[in-house]
Amino acid sequence: MIASDNRTRQISDEFARFHTGLESQAPPWLTGLREDAFRRFEDLGFPTTRQEEWRFTNVKRIVETEFALAERPAPLSRETIAPFVLDEDYLRLVFVNGHYVDDLSATDATPHGAVVSSLSAGLTDHPALIEDHLGQLASDDNACFAALNSAFIRDGAFVHVPRGVVVERPIHLLFISTGNSSPTASHPRNLIIAQRDSQATVIESYVGLNDGVYLTNAVTEVSVAENAFIDHCKLQQEGGDGYHIATTQVRQQRASRFSSHYFSLGGRLVRNEVNVTLADEGCECTLNGLYVAAGDQHMDNRTRIDHAKPHCNSHELYKGILDDRAKGVFNGKIYVHPDAQKTDAKQSNRVLLLSDDAVIDTKPQLEIYADDVKCTHGATVGQIDETAMYYLRSRGIAEDLARSLLVYAFANEIASALELEAVREHVERFLLAGQRLTEL
Amino acid sequence: MLEIKDLHARAKETEILRGINLTVNAGEVHAIMGPNGSGKSTLAHVLAGREDYEVTHGEVLFQGKNLLEIQVDERAGEGLFLAYQYPVEIPGISTKYFLKAALNSIRKFRGEKRYNSAEFMRLAKEKMEMLGMDKSLLDRGVNEGFSGGEKKRNEIFQMAVLQPKLAILDETDSGLDIDALRIVADGVNSLRGADRAIIVVTHYQRLLEYIVPDKVHVLADGRIVRSGDKTLALELEEKGYALVDGEREAVPSPA
Numbered sequence: 001m002i003a004s005d006n007r008t009r010q011i012s013d014e015f016a017r018f019h020t021g022l023e024s025q026a027p028p029w030l031t032g033l034r035e036d037a038f039r040r041f042e043d044l045g046f047p048t049t050r051q052e053e054w055r056f057t058n059v060k061r062i063v064e065t066e067f068a069l070a071e072r073p074a075p076l077s078r079e080t081i082a083p084f085v086l087d088e089d090y091l092r093l094v095f096v097n098g099h100y101v102d103d104l105s106a107t108d109a110t111p112h113g114a115v116v117s118s119l120s121a122g123l124t125d126h127p128a129l130i131e132d133h134l135g136q137l138a139s140d141d142n143a144c145f146a147a148l149n150s151a152f153i154r155d156g157a158f159v160h161v162p163r164g165v166v167v168e169r170p171i172h173l174l175f176i177s178t179g180n181s182s183p184t185a186s187h188p189r190n191l192i193i194a195q196r197d198s199q200a201t202v203i204e205s206y207v208g209l210n211d212g213v214y215l216t217n218a219v220t221e222v223s224v225a226e227n228a229f230i231d232h233c234k235l236q237q238e239g240g241d242g243y244h245i246a247t248t249q250v251r252q253q254r255a256s257r258f259s260s261h262y263f264s265l266g267g268r269l270v271r272n273e274v275n276v277t278l279a280d281e282g283c284e285c286t287l288n289g290l291y292v293a294a295g296d297q298h299m300d301n302r303t304r305i306d307h308a309k310p311h312c313n314s315h316e317l318y319k320g321i322l323d324d325r326a327k328g329v330f331n332g333k334i335y336v337h338p339d340a341q342k343t344d345a346k347q348s349n350r351v352l353l354l355s356d357d358a359v360i361d362t363k364p365q366l367e368i369y370a371d372d373v374k375c376t377h378g379a380t381v382g383q384i385d386e387t388a389m390y391y392l393r394s395r396g397i398a399e400d401l402a403r404s405l406l407v408y409a410f411a412n413e414i415a416s417a418l419e420l421e422a423v424r425e426h427v428e429r430f431l432l433a434g435q436r437l438t439e440l
Numbered sequence: 441m442l443e444i445k446d447l448h449a450r451a452k453e454t455e456i457l458r459g460i461n462l463t464v465n466a467g468e469v470h471a472i473m474g475p476n477g478s479g480k481s482t483l484a485h486v487l488a489g490r491e492d493y494e495v496t497h498g499e500v501l502f503q504g505k506n507l508l509e510i511q512v513d514e515r516a517g518e519g520l521f522l523a524y525q526y527p528v529e530i531p532g533i534s535t536k537y538f539l540k541a542a543l544n545s546i547r548k549f550r551g552e553k554r555y556n557s558a559e560f561m562r563l564a565k566e567k568m569e570m571l572g573m574d575k576s577l578l579d580r581g582v583n584e585g586f587s588g589g590e591k592k593r594n595e596i597f598q599m600a601v602l603q604p605k606l607a608i609l610d611e612t613d614s615g616l617d618i619d620a621l622r623i624v625a626d627g628v629n630s631l632r633g634a635d636r637a638i639i640v641v642t643h644y645q646r647l648l649e650y651i652v653p654d655k656v657h658v659l660a661d662g663r664i665v666r667s668g669d670k671t672l673a674l675e676l677e678e679k680g681y682a683l684v685d686g687e688r689e690a691v692p693s694p695a
Contacts, residue, residue: 391528394488395542395598396516396549405541409532409581416532416581 004046004063012042014069015151027127030153033135037150044144056329056361057271057300062243067185067215069152070097073178076209078104081176084207087422090172091116093157097178097214098186100155114167114200115160119189122158129160134191137221137249145245145271149187149219156189156218161198161228170201170420179212179239190220194228194256201231203423206246208239208266218246224256226280232260233423237430238267247273254280261418263427264291264299271300278305278312278340289318290414290427292434293326293358300329307340307370314344319414320351321407322358333365334377340370347377352384352410404435441466441637442487442507442606447498448662449486456482458662460498464606469638471648471673474659475681480641481525483659484610488522489515502606516542517549519605523595523612530582535594538582539564539601546602567600571627589620596627607631608639613647625650645677 015038019031026034046063047054073096081094081104093116094104100118110116115126122130135150157173175188192202206216216238224230230250238244244267252258260274276285291299305314320328330349351360364377384406392402411431418424442464449457456479464470474480486493487500489512500507502518510518530538540560547554555563568575573593583591592612599607612624628638628651640651648656648670656672657664660681666672 388528388530390490390512391524391530392538392542393512394490394516394522395538395602396513396546397542398513398545399511401541401545402513405533405538406530409530412532413581 007063007066008042008045010066011148018069018152027123027131029131030123030134034151034153037135037147041144041147041151044147047144056327057269057298059269061269062215062245065183065213065215067183070099070177070180070184070186070214072099073097076101076104076176076178080209081174084174084176084205086172086203086205086426087170090170090203090422091167092172092174093118094174094176095155095157095188096176097184098155098175098188109169111165111167113162114165115158116167116171117158119156119158119191120154122160122191126158126160129193130158130191133193133221133223134189135221137223137251143247145217146219146247149189149217152187153189154187156191158190159192159200159202161194161200163195164197165195166198167200170203170423173202173204175204175206175216175218177206177208177214177216177239177242179208179210179214179241181212183213183215185215185217188216188218190218192220192222192230192232194222194224194230196225197227198225199229201233201420203233203235203420205235205237206244207237208242211239211241213241213243214239215243216246218244220246220248222248222250222258224250224252224258226254227256228253229257230259231419232258233418233420234260234262234272235423235426236262236264236266236270236272238270240266240268242267244270244272246271247275250274250276252276252278252280252283252285255282257284259286260288261414262287262289262301263415264289264293264301265427265430267297267299269298271302273302273304275304276306276314278307278309278314281309281311283309283312285312285314287314287316287318288414288417290411291318291320291328292411292431293321293328294323296325298327300331302329302331304333304335305345307334307336307343307345307373309337309339310341310343312340312343314346316347317414318349319410320349320360321354321411322351322360323354325355325357327358328360330360330362330379331365332363332377333367334375336366336368336370336373336375338369341372343370343373343375345373345375349379350410351379351381352407353381354383354407404437408432408435408437441468441503442639443499443501445499445501447483447486447500448496449482449493450496451482451493455496456493456662457486460659460662460664462657462664464637464639466637467634468654469632469640469651471640471642471653471656472659473642473645473656473673473676476643478659479662480643480659481610484522484608484639484641487608488512488520513545514549516602516604517546521599521602521604521607523592523599523607523609525611525614527583527591527595529584529586531584533582534579535582536560536564536578539598542598543601563601567597570630571597571600571623573597588615589617592616592624593620596624599631600627603631605635606637606639608641610641611643612640613642613644621647622650645673648673
């Protein structure tokens with residue numbers, strides 16, 4: 001692929017500039033990490049649909065677009081970001097085009113001992129901690145975009161919750177892309193470390209501010225130590241010309257809990273991976289997701305749960321709503337290793353197709369190498385339930401409104417599971433507006 | 441209020457209603473009884489407008505209008521209400537949201553002003569109190585995870601809020617314990633009035649001790665084979681539907 005080769009060369013030049021520029025002050029281990037990652041990126045090249053992992057998602061448009069590394073833009077006002085601030089009481093880190101903006105952030109109420117800061121600040125203040133964890137979870141051996149992210153690590157969020165500490169206030173990581181006259185890319189890199197017996201809630205949201213083509217290529221690493229609990233929420237609301245490629249990589253230790261609530265509500269082409277390794281006994285893992293696509297949007301959702309040890313439970317429900325010519329992909333793998341007896345894993349993907357031209361490729365995969373396990377998976381693809389339609393209509397609700405309510409209801413099953421009120425209301429407002437139900 | 445003339449209806453290829461004639465006047469309560477498979481539920485759903493049934497012959501006038509030509513949702517607007525035998529679960533949408541949408545749809549149809557949230561809540565809470573229902577139900581998904589009795593009570597609650605002109609209760613009593621049955625009956629009785637009518641479709645006489653009907657009809661094989669006053673229900677209770685089977689033979693169906 002010539003386009004791909006040209007593009008790789010451009011990125012190579014960019015990487016050289018990135019390296020010799022601002023980032024030349026980096027500690028040697030980080031420089032090494034970036035260089036290794038860049039070599040892997042060069043070796044891998046951009047994926048094509050001939051690769052099984054990318055069969056349903058064509059990244060040609062990303063490859064053919066000359067994205068330049070996004071610069072720090074002119075300062076944004078508080079009013080500008082207000083619509084994206086979920087709750088003023090949340091701890092908040094704001095990034096604009098991948099650059100941390102201290103003025104818009106709010107970290108004063110961070111409990112003693114915990115760290116909620118930019119990754120760049122963390123590199124100065126807690127270098128050893130970051131060196132120990134960064135890049136340890138997100139294996140980019142076979143992931144071109146994750147490798148690219150690692151090569152261009154500059155900033156992102158750093159959250160460290162020490163042993164026994166509970167961060168009561170949710171931590172909101174807000175990534176704003178301003179959209180520019182020419183295409184830009186940012187590579188946010190987040191590191192979340194929850195030590196033993198700790199607890200925190202982290203919300204990542206990605207939003208587009210203006211029109212304009214841009215790429216967000218994000219990686220989040222989450223380390224959940226023994227008996228710790230991380231509640232993770234992600235709101236993907238990129239702009240109409242935004243491309244969003246992201247991986248959340250999680251490793252859980254003994255008796256830890258991790259829950260993920262992913263809402264894919266924006267963007268033009270989106271691919272989101274959540275990979276969880278249940279590395280020790282007694283872990284609980286919940287992965288919920290909702291993808292809502294219309295027009296020509298493409299949303300690829302991938303999850304992988306590795307049950308490495310016995311007595312772990314995983315519970316996964318992804319729902320999709322596809323309208324117009326939208327395309328959705330769901331690929332959920334549950335891998336039960338030989339050691340992982342007494343695994344209890346449930347996975348389900350349910351899709352609502354609202355148009356004849358909408359397409360879903362759904363591929364649940366169970367690979368089980370232990371013999372005493374309980375694993376189920378299922379996928380349903382359908383239209384609006386006629387019985388429910390009749391029930392609503394027989395109560396006086398006109399057909400259009402009944403249909404909207406049922407689409408909303410289908411989506412809201414995921415949203416209503418959110419314990420965070422501000423996030424739940426944010427998602428509900430989006431869903432209501434999408435179904436033109438605001439007047440209710 | 442309601443006039444059914446020689447109504448025939450089928451589901452797929454099977455004819456289920458085979459010539460129903462029934463007149464219900466405002467202020468009346470009618471009970472329709474009959475064995476399983478006699479067509480009771482079909483009649484209820486044909487009146488509500490379910491598309492699974494095809495009306496092949498006959499006429500239904502509701503307040504002088506040709507009911508069969510009116511859309512399902514507009515029938516509710518006109519004042520028809522069906523309490524389902526098997527209410528549908530709709531997770532993801534709260535009872536509050538759903539019922540407010542229903543109430544305002546009906547009000548809009550009638551050219552009445554929308555109820556705002558406060559007005560709706562006042563009405564809803566009043567009716568819930570009357571039916572001894574827990575207010576938390578309003579925030580739960582419609583019928584989601586409800587027991588059979590809770591679902592039936594929720595139907596009566598919806599009916600109480602929507603205040604229909606003609607309420608049809610499709611086996612609302614089956615599966616209810618005596619306390620729930622009394623509550624349902626209270627709800628229905630509170631709706632009784634000179635300008636309303638109620639049709640109680642039931643398999644059992646028990647409900648009719650609490651909702652005393654003006655007329656009782658026995659449906660068998662898609663036809664009303666006997667009509668009478670409330671004593672007919674007692675007679676059926678004593679003698680069972682065998683009574684009806686005997687009569688059916690005595691009244692041969694026209695070919």
